Amino acid sequence: MLGLSRKDTTLLLIVLALVVLAPFLLNPFPEDSELARFNAGYPDLMQRFVIFGIFAMGFNILFGLTGYLSFGHAAFLGVGSYAGVWMMKLLTVNVVPAIIASVAVAGVFSLLIGYICLRRSGIYFSILTLAFAQMSFALAYSVLTPITAGETGLQLSLNDPRILGSSAVDGTIPATNFFGIAMRDGFEWAVGGWKFTFNFGYYLCAVIMLIAFYISIRIFRSPFGAMLRAVKSNQQRMNYTGINPKPYTLAAFVISGMYAGLAGGLMVAVDPLAGADRMFWTASGEVVLMTILGGAGTLVGPLLGAGVIKYFENIFSRLNEADLNQMFSGLPDGLQSAMVTVAQMFVGDGWLLTLGVMFMAVVIFLPGGIVEGGQRVAGWFRRKSGTEKSGKAAPAASAAE
Template sequence: MLKTFRTSDRTLMVLFTIFVLAAPLIMAPLGAGYPDLMQRFAIYGIFAIGFNILFGLTGYLSFGHAAFLGVGSYSAVWMLKLLSINIVPAIIFAVVVSGLFALLIGFISLRRSGIYFSILTLAFAQMSYNLAYSVLTPITNGETGLQLDLTDPRILDTVNETSQVASPSFLGLEMGDTAVVQFLGMDLQFNVGFYISALILIGMFYLSLRIFRSPFGMILRAVKSNQTRLNYTGFNSRPYTLTAFVISGMYAGLAGALLVCMDPLAGADRMQWTASGEVVLMTIMGGAGTLIGPVLGAGIIKYFENIFSRINESVVEGWFSALPDGVTDFLTAVVSPFLGSGWHISLGLIFMLVVIFLPGGLVEGASRIMNLVRRLSQTRKTTSSPSVARPLGDDESPEEPPPGSVNTRES
């Protein structure tokens, strides 16, 4: 049974909800408020939260989670092609299929632990990736990828009499619909697809929070702490780890379905090992085993991928244009390799620094800063209010030292 909601958890949930819904306004000054990137922030946040349920709680490191992301994408596209352009059936079907696929892979892979488990999941993911390009081409459409077409039947929808391919929608609202609002000289873009993804992200974060605080989550932490000792007590932990694996796979399938709902194209590239490695980086950078860390890590990596990769040498020169020419050329030559096409170098350096100095991720760094500020404020309060000695009254005398002690007072 789930524990009651604590005050701190309620506060965290409220702050997280406000931040997610206000993200376009917050990220606009950083050049990241446009719909496509905001959608990716939310979707990959869901992906990372699901991975954290497995890795953060049980310690089982999967290098094959991209397989569930790809399976979810393919499943969603088929529902959009055959059933309805409405995203709800596509999302439900993708989550169910991904869960069944995760059940199959988890049942086999969880017979081993440690590096052997990681290698097994990687092998399954690579096998799925290669099958999508070969045997399963009639289902995946091979290298071209699976996408919507004018000839799709969609048995629940009316006949499409236009010459344009229908776009995924929800309650009549297309995912690409965007309202532009002027605010402080900025064009704020409020996109339907982002807010649907954001609401789902908030719901998945809430579910993750409840799992973390539940007895089920405590058992998963015990598995991470010492699974061998837990098994020696006669407790069978395998059903719990398998359940965590399936839940994590369903999160990944949900993220894959949302990617298709925003851009109705599913390709096997989403099942590559690089996609699995990316979600590992997101979780570790933000803070594995924490609630907010994976979402933070996903946002940072997607920001680097979409913003830093666009900064070219001319932009860097503009940053240092006020300096002398020689200094400008030198700084441009030093900084440019880390931006644009070299954004991976910057991200790699940041990841190395986080792993070396903040093993608990950026959440640990924020916690250290908060503790330091708290200690400094307490020290300042202590030094600003020193104790004042009270003068003795006429009928009072200094306390005599106890017998046997050395009297240091002058006689």
């Protein structure tokens, strides 16, 4: 289907099913239960899952395939955000021109930065990209204040021209929309103790994420993708085999910059505010973590990594001592307070500790990330069923690969 092999089509359909059903899957606990605090099915967080999924997916095209570790990808996300908000200030609050502008501007910007940074490889390349990103951050904060609104962040105002739309509706700033459907619109569905939220902004982001995922699969399976893997493997051989590795790497850099710009554009599409902190180096580091945690060089890895990190950032960081006391209330007094003291280090502000421990465990035990973990588990099951049903199941399992 769509020019994909059967295996890739299955993968695409699984991801499609997951994002369509996300409002259910992420809200497994009834509203009034104690576990409801682990529900992640609210619009804001679901949007972040898919937007950062796009960001990490694009980063993976560069890092996963060519091995070039960019430490400044957040700059492209930030630039995309600013371009998007400007489109909404100047043209219309329809998100389509904003998203297109985000991708285009980030593409041009990454072409410029990539052209310079790709003159070096390895650690020097990483440092150059980091330097450029920090420079962009500093510029956005200081000299470029007329364009970026500096510390306050760039936002919509009643005085914006919006020549294709209207500056104000009923005396307020109009809501960002997709041909009339507001991003914040949606509906809720209460069933029994459960409440599911379907948000239009989320579904728009999800559709764009699926398209981005499809493009990423095509790139992975294409001759271009093979060239990028060859860049990672042996540039010397590429050169002596008649291929110029530079333009291939630059193309990968620009494509991943455009993915980052797309993510930035979607961020402002659902919430029209762009701040310089989006370009800070920690944001660049985060996408590296997402990609490695999920599995660099794999198709779904970056999506999983983005999901896990955003989940921890939003859910674990909200837990506090009272929550923990409640959770461990079944235990004897002394044990309860001991457990709470230990667990407290890992929640609230300490969620970064959880992330750090998890990241270390993955890098040491599962260099291929969550995807490798999944493959190993699947391998165990296959072997188990293979021995139980003695032979008959084993060929079928290997054929399914």
